[in-house]
Amino acid sequence: MELLRFTTAGSVDDGKSTLIGRLLYDSKSIFEDQYAAIEESSKRKGDATVNLALLTDGLRAEREQGITIDVAYRYFATPKRKFIIADTPGHIQYTRNMVTGASTANLAIILIDARLGIQEQTHRHTIIATLLGIPHIVFCVNKMDLVDYAEDVFENIKADIEAFASKLNVIDIRFVPISALKGDNVVHPSENMPWYQGSTLLYLLETIHIGSDHNHIDCRFPVQGVIRPQSTEYHDFRGYAGRIASGIFKPGDEVVVLPSGFTSTIRAIHTFNGEIEEAFAPMSVTITLTDDIDVSRGDMIVRENNQPEVSQDIDLMVCWLHEKPLQPNGKYAIRHTTNDARCLIKEVRYKLDINTLHRHEEDKVIGMNDIARVKIRSTKPLLYDRYARNRETGSLILIDEGTNETVGAAMIL
Amino acid sequence: MQKTYSLTHLQELEAEAIYVLREVAAQFERVGLLFSGGKDSIVVSHLARKAFFPAKLPFPLVHIDTGHNFPETIAFRDSYCRKIGAELIVGSVQESIDQGKVVEEKGYNASRNVLQTVTLLDTIEREKFDAVIGGARRDEEKARAKERFFSHRDEFGQWDPKNQRPELWNIFNGRKQFGEHFRVFPISNWTEMDVWQYILAENIELPSLYFSHQREVFARDGVLMAASDYIPRRDSEKVEKKVVRFRTIGDITCTGAVESAADSVEKIIAEVAASRTTERGTRADDKRSEAAMEDRKKDGYF
Numbered sequence: 001m002e003l004l005r006f007t008t009a010g011s012v013d014d015g016k017s018t019l020i021g022r023l024l025y026d027s028k029s030i031f032e033d034q035y036a037a038i039e040e041s042s043k044r045k046g047d048a049t050v051n052l053a054l055l056t057d058g059l060r061a062e063r064e065q066g067i068t069i070d071v072a073y074r075y076f077a078t079p080k081r082k083f084i085i086a087d088t089p090g091h092i093q094y095t096r097n098m099v100t101g102a103s104t105a106n107l108a109i110i111l112i113d114a115r116l117g118i119q120e121q122t123h124r125h126t127i128i129a130t131l132l133g134i135p136h137i138v139f140c141v142n143k144m145d146l147v148d149y150a151e152d153v154f155e156n157i158k159a160d161i162e163a164f165a166s167k168l169n170v171i172d173i174r175f176v177p178i179s180a181l182k183g184d185n186v187v188h189p190s191e192n193m194p195w196y197q198g199s200t201l202l203y204l205l206e207t208i209h210i211g212s213d214h215n216h217i218d219c220r221f222p223v224q225g226v227i228r229p230q231s232t233e234y235h236d237f238r239g240y241a242g243r244i245a246s247g248i249f250k251p252g253d254e255v256v257v258l259p260s261g262f263t264s265t266i267r268a269i270h271t272f273n274g275e276i277e278e279a280f281a282p283m284s285v286t287i288t289l290t291d292d293i294d295v296s297r298g299d300m301i302v303r304e305n306n307q308p309e310v311s312q313d314i315d316l317m318v319c320w321l322h323e324k325p326l327q328p329n330g331k332y333a334i335r336h337t338t339n340d341a342r343c344l345i346k347e348v349r350y351k352l353d354i355n356t357l358h359r360h361e362e363d364k365v366i367g368m369n370d371i372a373r374v375k376i377r378s379t380k381p382l383l384y385d386r387y388a389r390n391r392e393t394g395s396l397i398l399i400d401e402g403t404n405e406t407v408g409a410a411m412i413l
Numbered sequence: 414m415q416k417t418y419s420l421t422h423l424q425e426l427e428a429e430a431i432y433v434l435r436e437v438a439a440q441f442e443r444v445g446l447l448f449s450g451g452k453d454s455i456v457v458s459h460l461a462r463k464a465f466f467p468a469k470l471p472f473p474l475v476h477i478d479t480g481h482n483f484p485e486t487i488a489f490r491d492s493y494c495r496k497i498g499a500e501l502i503v504g505s506v507q508e509s510i511d512q513g514k515v516v517e518e519k520g521y522n523a524s525r526n527v528l529q530t531v532t533l534l535d536t537i538e539r540e541k542f543d544a545v546i547g548g549a550r551r552d553e554e555k556a557r558a559k560e561r562f563f564s565h566r567d568e569f570g571q572w573d574p575k576n577q578r579p580e581l582w583n584i585f586n587g588r589k590q591f592g593e594h595f596r597v598f599p600i601s602n603w604t605e606m607d608v609w610q611y612i613l614a615e616n617i618e619l620p621s622l623y624f625s626h627q628r629e630v631f632a633r634d635g636v637l638m639a640a641s642d643y644i645p646r647r648d649s650e651k652v653e654k655k656v657v658r659f660r661t662i663g664d665i666t667c668t669g670a671v672e673s674a675a676d677s678v679e680k681i682i683a684e685v686a687a688s689r690t691t692e693r694g695t696r697a698d699d700k701r702s703e704a705a706m707e708d709r710k711k712d713g714y715f
Contacts, residue, residue: 003422070577072558073551075604082422084602096579103581211419224435229468237467243432243583248418272463280418284431284464297439321579335584338439395582404588406578 001077004210007086007101007134009125010111015142018051019111019180020074020087026187027202029076071101080206092124095354095369096321099409102132103395106213107205109138114147114177118160120355126165127354131317131371131411133391135213136172137165138204145179149192167357169388172208176201214281218385219247219255220308220393221301222337227286239270239286240295245337245392247303248280249287256307257293258300258383264291281392298339300383300393308383308393315413316374317352317387318366322400322407326366326374332407334378336396342379343398349373373413387411423611427460430599432583433562434464434546437597438471440587441544445502445537448474450486451662452619453548455493456608457599459617461546462497473500475545477533479525479664480507481643486662489620504536523645524666534570537594544587544595552604562601568592606685613678622659625676630655636669 010016024030042051074085086101108129147153154177184190187202227239253266269279270286279285334341350359352371366372387394398408448454494501509515515528563585629640631650640652657670675681
């Protein structure tokens with residue numbers, strides 16, 4: 001059974017929480033005691049029906065204010081797949097949460113209110129999903145019950161989005177007309193929309209092809225640590241532990257260790273359950289080499305004829321995560337793959353308007369939730385790929401050296 | 414046919430957990446692995462063995478002992494540590510009570526569950542841990558749904574849900590000030606079902622309490638509790654012999670049993686699949702208020 005990680009973006013009024021509640025409820029992933037608890041809360045608040053949205057509003061502040069302020073992770077399974085939902089608030093002031101949820105997702109669900117059509121936030125959600133390299137986007141036109149399940153409403157919205165998406169680098173987009181409240185086309189096919197011949201949302205989630213989402217071409221193995229048992233049985237064992245970021249590794253492969261540039265050959269790929277014949281992303285393994293060379297955390301094992309970029313001057317698209325704005329000419333700590341470095345902000349090129357894609361070259365104050373193109377210089381060369389090609393080696397975070405907080409999330413251009 | 418390069422969900426979750434465990438070893442100086450003898454902490458310790466193989470487990474197991482244990486849990490804990498060659502560190506709630514650091518609750522629903530927080534924080538301080546690994550999962554409870562893999566705690570051990578570091582991609586930021594520490598949850602993304610399927614797939618040994626057995630129990634607020642000297646009973650609470658098993662294993666005073674004939678991992682999986690209540694539905698500690706878990710976590714609970 002495969003695992004699909006998806007994110008949902010939408011505002012309070014889009015019915016996002018109701019949709020997730022519906023998915024969980026109709027796929028029988030809600031337990032009786034959870035249902036009893038929200039039934040009780042709904043009654044106390046005077047709601048006429050059980051409010052499925054309450055299932056996903058975790059923290060007390062959120063329950064009180066009726067808003068979702070953080071990324072919440074939800075889990076459900078059907079006989080076909082396991083799902084991890086990163087449930088994120090869609091309002092502009094929570095862009096950072098959307099970015100966080102999107103960073104690990106294979107698929108994004110973007111909700112549109114059928115009565116309102118494309119909104120500014122629809123653009124924003126689509127742009128963020130694209131920027132974060134999510135391979136599949138599903139647009140759910142929700143509240144179809146409030147527009148009499150009219151086909152032309154759905155078709156017009158679909159045409160509008162297709163026109164807009166053609167300007168973006170979207171890999172795979174789908175459209176489903178739904179009513180999260182009534183359950184149409186979420187888990188069960190709708191009887192109210194006989195004109196819609198496509199899949200229900202759940203069927204799409206269960207069947208969309210995700211096998212090719214990992215990069216199996218560029219071999220990248222960032223070393224997490226060195227394993228030296230120092231026991232009699234494994235006296236000379238020196239293994240490099242890590243998770244394969246991309247590509248496929250096999251014993252006998254000739255490899256280069258960066259940044260040193262030493263070449264060697266993979267002797268074996270070890271796991272607790274024995275040696276294996278090949279390893280691919282995202283497996284966690286331990287690699288031994290035939291030569292005794294100096295390899296440590298932060299190094300990267302790659303193939304000679306396919307090497308990452310190596311540079312200290314790097315262009316980034318940064319999403320700012322912290323209240324304290326980005327300091328032009330400021331210094332930050334960097335964490336990239338298993339490597340640490342420091343960097344200097346050399347230049348803020350422009351701020352990106354994430355509702356319109358407009359580049360503001362004059363406004364260079366980068367505050368929380370802003371997305372900006374930035375040039376940095378790092379204290380040592382980073383081993384990276386462009387984010388669009390490799391999400392693992394193309395992403396990094398910026399850390400405030402005074403507070404140690406994570407302040408920026410960056411995609412390498 | 415072209416070969417497909419994809420992992421099953423269990424393989425992917427395992428790879429993620431091993432990656433997290435290796436990050437902990439790399440980013441922190443002194444790490445402890447919280448071990449309750451329950452299935453989640455057993456699975457985490459199993460994953461840790463796999464992560465560092467063929468080297469030995471690089472951190473000690475840490476048991477916060479309320480003193481109100483099922484004897485089966487302690488027997489299992491000791492034999493398990495011997496078997497895997499792990500060092501065991503015990504933090505005792507009884508000691509915290511004797512030292513006057515905490516006061517025992519009174520009444521019928523008295524439990525040492527809340528007191529554990531003080532003992533845990535004392536143990537972290539005494540052992541100078543800068544990270545402790547736990548087996549908490551996000552699917553367990555709604556306050557946990559927003560927990561990070563690397564969860565920052567201030568110098569008082571407190572969790573501030575409004576000030577958690579964003580976690581993007583697979584990059585974990587374990588930088589901290591002196592005196593602060595991290596809680597790390599490698600199986601955050603696992604569900605109860607995933608844990609059971611993994612136990613079956615890896616043939617992991619568990620305490621006998623998880624499997625169906627005969628036990629003297631009594632009903633309280635719809636939950637079956639083990640008859641024990643640690644739990645005072647009302648006159649109306651009649652002890653009966655029933656065939657039961659436990660879905661979670663915690664302190665005896667707040668861990669409820671379910672009637673079950675499931676005596677193997679396969680049968681438990683079938684039971685979990687058909688089950689209509691969450692496993693924490695048998696935990697008296699969560700039922701105190703709608704935000705019971707959130708409040709305890711803010712104070713430094715597991």
